[in-house]
Amino acid sequence: MPMRNNSGKFPFYLILIFFFLSLGILTTGYLYYKNQEVYIKREKQQELAAIIALKIDQIISWRQERLDYAGTIMDDPVFARRVSEFMTGRPRPALREQILERLTALASYQFNSLALIDPKGVVRLAAPDKRQELNPYLKSLAGEATRAQKIVFSDLYRDEDSKVMLSVLTPILVIRGDEKITVGVILMKIEPYQFLYPLIKSWPTPSRTGETELIRREADEVVFLNELRHQENIPLNLRFPLDTPQLLAARVARGKKGVVEGPDYRGVPVLGVAGRIPDSPWLLIAKVDAEEIYAPLRHRSQEVALFLFILIGTSGISVAYFWRNQQSRFYRRQYEMERERRALAQRYEYLTRFANDIILVTDENLRIVEANDQAVAAYGYAREALLQLHLIDLYPPGSEQVLETLIRHGEGERGLIFEAPQQREDGTTFPAEISLRLLEIEGEKLFQEIIRDITKRKQTEEVLKKSEKNLHHLASQLLTAQEDERKRISRELHDELGHSLLALNLQIQSVSEQLLPRQEFLKTEMEKILKSMGATIEGVRRLYLDLTPGDLEDLGLTTALRSLVEDFADLQKHIKWSIRLANVDGLFPLPVQTAIYRVVQEALTNIGKHASPRQVRLEIAREKQAVSFAIEDDGQGFEPHRMADEKKTLGLLAMKERVKILGGSFDLWSEKNKGTRISFTIPISGGR
Known part of the structure; x- marks a missing residue:
């Protein structure tokens, strides 16, 4: 076969190579850019996470300091007695000054004003000394502190002068008899502009846009609580609906934690980290504008673009050099390919011919x-x-x-x-x-x-089919003969041995009744013999019933199976039995009923001998043209393909063969330590 010179096509392929090489360089540059973007973003996330953790710790410490100051008042018994005396009767003039002096001293701990409130919510003293009226919010908190007898830290609210404030309400307790009595509440107001807002607003690293938002969820709105970097007069004034789709603060208020991205209150895309301040409804967000985060990357991308341009130019030169050497390589490669093709053709011809x-x-x-x-x-x-x-x-x-x-x-x-x-x-x-x-x-x-x-294989399959048919016929005859032998033995047990044992039992009873009083020891022995005879007669009766289930002819298949399970339940009292039997009486002739009975009997016998279950379930369900039977246990199970017990194997084979003779289907599932399930289906037409 002559070789075709395809060297004219190489420039096109080289163009493709250059194209894909350039595409690979650009893709690498793009992936580098994206990797740097991910790196910068991850670094900023870690920085924001550290800032948010620091801010939360600082706020917790600040709150705890206020609570500690309040605790010193609550735990001061001298001050409590003075307040109790002031609240009851006509206090000494010096007492008022002593209480005011203590309240004024507390103002140095960043409390702007303090007031003593009686249990009815009326301000009795204030420092600075001016008339104060409690708004409903503070009245409710004072009542809570009075009832609960614990310090209450308020949320941010607007006071009577429309100022944003925080308050700590401390109950003053005295012991009267066996109980503590709240005699008053100290209201300590805190102006957040003095420490809390500056604490939140401070940013530990250089940043043009970094800021911290303190928010809370209020009904169906998210409320901003602190002064912000980019907008004034924010606390308790700036609100957004909670269902604002992409708003960063709304998503955090709805439960989003950790890293969040989206537009802030200005509509500017930002990256933030959110956290919750414990023991408060406050949520804290540390955020930076996305534009500031990725600004260094934009400058670096220009350098990367120049480097990629140089790489692409170098690739073009390399491809041109490669093309100059392509002609000689082409002919050499074509020769080698032709030689390999001919060798392959020879090998194929050899394989097919022989x-x-x-x-x-x-x-x-x-x-x-x-x-x-x-x-x-x-x-x-x-x-x-x-x-x-x-x-x-x-x-x-x-x-x-x-x-x-x-x-x-x-x-x-x-x-x-x-x-x-x-x-x-x-x-x-x-x-x-x-x-x-x-x-x-x-x-x-x-x-x-x-x-x-496949003539020989077909002949072998035909021989196997005939053998299987003959084996099936022999098995059917064997099972029929087995059932006939059971009936014969059952009749002999019932008609001969049963009657003989019953007659012997009656004779022993008669002799026992005729014994004289001085022969009491013989009477005792006779009673033992009678008891043994009774057990023997019961054993013969049970053996007779096992050989020929009389309930089948008298009461039907359903009742016979129920009696069979009850007999097993009497012998295996530790097992929990579950029975669901549809009425299948009259659906099958007696030989078919007997075969079904034997299959269920064999399954229950195997359970009693080998399974050691806690629960056994028997279920019979009527379908359109068939009846399904299922026996299931939760015992020790076995691996069906690795059974070593020959008797158990023969029992399963007998069950399968009986079902197969009736034209039904048989299924076995078992797993070690998980239980066993035997199910089979008998067509109703097979019994008619």
Whole structure:
């Protein structure tokens, strides 16, 4: 086969190489840019997380200091006695001054004003000394402090002068008898502008846009509580609906924690970290504008772009150099490819010619274009005659439509494996297994058929089917004979041994009744014999019932199965039994009922001997044309494919065979330490 000179196509391929190389460089640059963006963002997140943790700790410490100051007043018994004396009767003039002096001293601890409130919520003293009226919010907190007898730290609110304030309310307690009495409440007002707001507003690192927001959720709104960097007169005035979709503060108020991104109150995209201040309704957000975060990256991207441009130029020069050397490499590679192709063709020809299977190759129209020696021998055609045939000529008449359907399904990647008869030149046929696959060689579609003569396999399968049929027939006869033998033994037990034991029992009773009083010891022995005889008669009766369940004929299958379970329950009292039985009486003739009874009996016997369960469930369900039976336990289970107990294996085989004789289906599931489930279905038509 002559080699085609495709060297003229190389410039196009080199252009593609240059294009993809440039694309790779640009992609690398883009990924570097995105990686730097992620790195900068992660660094800023860590910085914001550290700031938010620092701010929360500072606010907690500040709140705790205020509470500690309040605690010193609450725990001062001298001050409490003075307040109690002041609140009751006509206090000494010096007492008022002493209390005011103590309140004035507390003002140095960042409390702007202090007041003494009686249990009714009336201001009795104030420092500075001016008349004060409590607003409803403070009255409710004073009442809470009075009732709970604990310090109350208020939320941010507006006082009578419309100033934003915080308050600490401390109950003054005295002991009267066996109980503590609240004699008053100290109201300590804090102006957040003095310490809290500056604390929140401070930013530990250089930043043009970094700020901290203190917010709280109020009904269906998010309320800003502190002064902000970019807008004035904010505390308790700036509010947004809680359901504002992308607003950063609204998302935090709805429960978002940790890192948050989105527009802030100005509508500017920001990156923030949110946290909750313990023991308060306050939420804290530390945020920085996205523009400030990524500003260094924009400057660096210009340097990266220049570097990428240099790389792309270098790549272009390298591709041009590569093209100059391509001509000589092209011819050398073509020569090597041709040599490999010929070697491969020789190996393929060797494999197909001497293979044990028939190998055919057809064109797209199913005309045979190649056949190996085994095909010539199997079909009886001369090689030249075989290569003139259509694939349908090797199939028996009437196979055209079937073959076309198989060819359509064989065009997939996995091909198709099927069985079909093949016809020799003399008209005889042989069964075959055919593997059909679509090939595409140099743009040409071909079908490859690998055909294996399976005459011996079919003959073996037929022998196995006959053996299985005979085995099934023998098993049916064996089970029938077994059931007949059970009935015969049962009759003998009932008619002969049972009657003999009963007569003997009556005779012993008669002799026992005729004994004289001085023969009391014989009477005792007779009673022991009678008790033993009773147990023997009961054992014979139970054996008789096991051999021939009389309830089947008298009461029906449903009652017989229920009695069977009750008998097992009497013997296995530690097991919890669950029974759900549909009424299936009259659906099957007596032989079928007996077979079903034996299957359930064998299953319950196996449970009692091997399973050690805590619970056993028997369920019978009526379906349209069948009845399903299920016996399930939660015992120790087993691995069905690794059973070593021969008796257990025989029992399962007997159950399967009985169900199979009745035309039903049998299913077994078991797992070690998880239990066992036996289920089978008997068609109703099989019993009629």
